[in-house]
Amino acid sequence: MSVSTQFELSVELSKILPIRSAIIYTASLLLDLIRALKRSGSDFLVEEDLASIFGQLKIEPSLEDKFRAVVRNASFTHIYPQSPIGLDAGPGPTVRRALKDHYYMSSVIQLSFLMWMHEETTLATALVDSMRSRYESQVEGATPDPDFDGILKTLQACSSQTSQFRWDDLIALVERRFPSSRHWFRLHHSPLRSLSPNLLLGLMDYFRLAQSLPEDRFVMVENQMGLVPIIVWGHYILGLAVLVKDSPDGDVIFGCSGNPQIIIKWSSVPINTTLQSKSWVTAPTIYLLDASLEVVLKTEPVDSETARIEGQECHRLKGYGATFLQRLFNKVTLVVDDDPIYAEAANLAVAFAILLSRSMRRIPVSAGSIGEKESEIPTQSYLGTESWRLYDSSKLLFSGIELDKGVINGFAEELTGVSIADMSVPPGIRVYLKKSESTKNKITKDHFIEDIKQAASWVLTFAQVVDVESCADLPLRIDPGWMFCTGVVDWEGLEPIRIESTVFFNLILKMMRKDITRGTSIVESEGIFLTSHHGWSLFYSSVGDHDPGRANCELLSIKRGVPTNTLTGERKYRIADAPAIERIVRTPIVIDKGNSYLSRCFTKVYNRTEHYSSRTNEFLLSIRFDIEDCEPPRLVSPHNPDEKNSRYSIYASQSRFHEALWGTLKTTPCPHPDGDGKTLPLDLGAVTVAGLTWANGDGQAHATNRICICLVKGDARARWLVVHGLMPNTDMGALSRQVLLRGDDCCEDCAVRFASAMKGNWLVVL
Numbered sequence: 001m002s003v004s005t006q007f008e009l010s011v012e013l014s015k016i017l018p019i020r021s022a023i024i025y026t027a028s029l030l031l032d033l034i035r036a037l038k039r040s041g042s043d044f045l046v047e048e049d050l051a052s053i054f055g056q057l058k059i060e061p062s063l064e065d066k067f068r069a070v071v072r073n074a075s076f077t078h079i080y081p082q083s084p085i086g087l088d089a090g091p092g093p094t095v096r097r098a099l100k101d102h103y104y105m106s107s108v109i110q111l112s113f114l115m116w117m118h119e120e121t122t123l124a125t126a127l128v129d130s131m132r133s134r135y136e137s138q139v140e141g142a143t144p145d146p147d148f149d150g151i152l153k154t155l156q157a158c159s160s161q162t163s164q165f166r167w168d169d170l171i172a173l174v175e176r177r178f179p180s181s182r183h184w185f186r187l188h189h190s191p192l193r194s195l196s197p198n199l200l201l202g203l204m205d206y207f208r209l210a211q212s213l214p215e216d217r218f219v220m221v222e223n224q225m226g227l228v229p230i231i232v233w234g235h236y237i238l239g240l241a242v243l244v245k246d247s248p249d250g251d252v253i254f255g256c257s258g259n260p261q262i263i264i265k266w267s268s269v270p271i272n273t274t275l276q277s278k279s280w281v282t283a284p285t286i287y288l289l290d291a292s293l294e295v296v297l298k299t300e301p302v303d304s305e306t307a308r309i310e311g312q313e314c315h316r317l318k319g320y321g322a323t324f325l326q327r328l329f330n331k332v333t334l335v336v337d338d339d340p341i342y343a344e345a346a347n348l349a350v351a352f353a354i355l356l357s358r359s360m361r362r363i364p365v366s367a368g369s370i371g372e373k374e375s376e377i378p379t380q381s382y383l384g385t386e387s388w389r390l391y392d393s394s395k396l397l398f399s400g401i402e403l404d405k406g407v408i409n410g411f412a413e414e415l416t417g418v419s420i421a422d423m424s425v426p427p428g429i430r431v432y433l434k435k436s437e438s439t440k441n442k443i444t445k446d447h448f449i450e451d452i453k454q455a456a457s458w459v460l461t462f463a464q465v466v467d468v469e470s471c472a473d474l475p476l477r478i479d480p481g482w483m484f485c486t487g488v489v490d491w492e493g494l495e496p497i498r499i500e501s502t503v504f505f506n507l508i509l510k511m512m513r514k515d516i517t518r519g520t521s522i523v524e525s526e527g528i529f530l531t532s533h534h535g536w537s538l539f540y541s542s543v544g545d546h547d548p549g550r551a552n553c554e555l556l557s558i559k560r561g562v563p564t565n566t567l568t569g570e571r572k573y574r575i576a577d578a579p580a581i582e583r584i585v586r587t588p589i590v591i592d593k594g595n596s597y598l599s600r601c602f603t604k605v606y607n608r609t610e611h612y613s614s615r616t617n618e619f620l621l622s623i624r625f626d627i628e629d630c631e632p633p634r635l636v637s638p639h640n641p642d643e644k645n646s647r648y649s650i651y652a653s654q655s656r657f658h659e660a661l662w663g664t665l666k667t668t669p670c671p672h673p674d675g676d677g678k679t680l681p682l683d684l685g686a687v688t689v690a691g692l693t694w695a696n697g698d699g700q701a702h703a704t705n706r707i708c709i710c711l712v713k714g715d716a717r718a719r720w721l722v723v724h725g726l727m728p729n730t731d732m733g734a735l736s737r738q739v740l741l742r743g744d745d746c747c748e749d750c751a752v753r754f755a756s757a758m759k760g761n762w763l764v765v766l
Helices: 003-013 027-039 044-054 061-071 093-098 102-117 120-136 148-162 167-176 179-185 197-212 227-237 320-329 341-359 387-397 405-415 427-436 445-462 503-512 522-526 654-662 716-724 748-756
Strands: 076-078 085-088 218-221 242-247 250-254 262-265 286-289 295-299 314-316 360-362 475-477 497-499 528-533 536-540 556-560 562-565 574-577 589-592 596-598 603-614 619-629 647-652 679-681 686-690 707-710 738-741 762-765
Touching: 003 295, 027 044, 027 093, 044 102, 044 120, 044 148, 044 197, 061 102, 061 148, 093 102, 093 148, 102 120, 102 148, 102 167, 102 227, 120 148, 120 197, 167 179, 167 227, 167 314, 197 218, 197 227, 197 286, 197 295, 227 242, 227 250, 227 262, 314 320, 320 341, 320 387, 320 445, 341 360, 341 387, 341 405, 341 427, 341 445, 387 445, 427 445, 445 503, 475 503, 503 528, 503 536, 503 556, 528 562, 528 654, 536 654, 574 654, 589 596, 603 716, 619 716, 647 716, 654 716, 679 748, 707 748, 716 738, 716 762, 738 748, 748 762
Parallel strands: 218 262, 242 262, 360 497, 574 619, 686 707, 707 762, 738 762
Antiparallel strands: 076 085, 085 562, 218 286, 242 250, 286 295, 314 475, 528 536, 528 574, 536 556, 589 686, 596 679, 603 619, 619 647
């Protein structure tokens, strides 16, 4: 803003009385509130600074009533039994205070909406710049030094406590009023869906003036950029009348038919739907007009690539895939919603998910021990997601499209063993592809198959989520470039696809929030096993005190709520493993050789302790296992004299356990009874061993012993530690043998026979 404009804004705002909070705090209550806000991740001073801007605006009464009714609902879920960290889905300190005072509620509602439509870091940056500009304009009460970190954390706190409110329904109401402009709304990063920084700066004060002086102050925007957030914010939230002039659908009015208080001029800018940036549309100047429609103030766009707010289009999980298909087919021509082509494409995507599931295999802990030929890959390494999980996932993703199991299974059967190059497509899709050849946006069969593989990867990913139907309201970002993994991109329909242990977690994480690590997986780099965004938490279902034989490493959990310490009320948005505590490594030792052995547990865990600590952005979890060797004296290594102690401790991590379990094979069921306490045969080349750490070498169980039977029978925590110990603490270690984990439904002798039937050296975990 120019110097004269800065002064004029201050003069304009001096014409209206400021609104203040109705709450009066004693010193003690104020300190309690400050502490509570800090524990929740928010900031008292930042909330006050933001409320001094947004709290001045009056919320439309019916919307405020609906908002209050939704956000006051509280629920609490434990991540797993006995965990001191739970998922709090109820109102936190920010919302609880807002429920008592319209002043703070006004601020929370508007910030919640802005967070729904914009990426958080660029929005926080724009708010910092706007607040600094208001201070330079000498606006009374403006903040001289807005804190970016404080604003970002306050926005996150506000979003996480209010995400259950359905802003997407109001956005859909706006878009439905412009049926001739559907192509605008379906563009990736559509300019109609995000505010520019100058729009945010201007509207923060112009809306207040228009609301306070309804007969004398009006807002005008010179083109349609930011159309959706302006209408939702101005009309549905603040109750102002909006007129959109000269749109392809004519003049569109929101509110009463009298004098509108907000006027948006639709510019006849040609749309290039092949572009994915906003370089072809410019940010508009926003004007404050008087009753004679003379310009009182204006806020012009800033000519800077860094000065922008990135739009964020969110869609609930329910119907996510259906929306994707609607946009896909409407690129070329208008396809009505009940066209059978949607069902053909959805059924084909689910069939592809079935084929992908059959082709994907988990990477073994010791990948070199198993050959690359399909005949050499154990069936347990294949994903093999249950069909009912795939159908539950697809019904949710393609909600609104009728799926047919018979058609899906028929497609899957016909395409089995067929390369993608030789695949045919359903008749409706074939006609559509033929029709597209005469358009500038021609879609080839290869391009269409890539899109179907993308949709199939979503079906397969959410099929791994426990109780996926409860996640129908999960907010996900829409981005046409997401693919499951590089193996799916390059898959030709026949070869196996190797998948990493974090692949499902990473895809859902990218769909939930922008990857701010610029290509580096935040999951792999920091040992994160739970992350939360928009009030929902994603974590591995294997987290907790489980027997590894009963834990499914492929499954994920998604639940509403933010990680919260039940003792202190502190909230964080991630949980990660604490840095490893190095202890003396006890190398494996041989216990039994010869013709027989007794099935038992040599190394027992007598205590397991979890300790959570707090960092800036996350909770850190450290797990200590206290262990006792039950058959002393233990053979002592000359390099590790401390091994003579029969009691010792090991510190472990959840993410390391998950990665190790991902590469572990499990036994198949057998009809025989459990062999506990019985003498069992021990073949030549097989030995029983004791040892919980295998990644740093076999110790006495050297390569001449092809089958090593680890004596941890009946102790779930000892079995957990053996699996955990398969992964090295550093890049220096490496496991030299494959691992077979015995399940409750398989006897010990069959487990050993199963390993013996496969090539390579094996560790059998009883």
